[in-house]
């Protein structure tokens with residue numbers, strides 16, 4: 001795990017081990033550094049340890065779901081130098097997302113297409129770089 005390399009870090013946060021393994025394998029093969037968290041609280045721990053990059057965040061998780069995790073990221077002021085893509089099993093309107101959608105840059109619906117996962121991750125990674133290079137934070 002290389003925390004200092006800002007260029008290619010991806011964190012997959014999902015309570016389903018099969019999803020974590022699939023995402024790690026696909027994105028590792030595509031040239032990304034991938035770390036996995038099995039819960040929102042582990043995601044927060046990794047951010048506190050200095051993770052920067054793209055976070056693929058499952059919405060449906062026990063204890064802290066994806067929206068709770070975003071709330072905790074904001075409460076801990078850890079939202080700089082990351083970009084969040086939500087992994088969603090279905091498009092269900094969710095009251096919990098109100099006010100938090102602005103912190104989500106994209107959505108990927110499960111089961112995902114491998115190429116779509118790679119392309120969206122690459123695109124959002126370049127967005128993180130541009131934002132860092134311009135020295136601005138999320139609006």
Ligand SMILES: [Mg+2]
Pocket residue numbers: 014015016058059060061
């Ligand atoms: Mg889940």
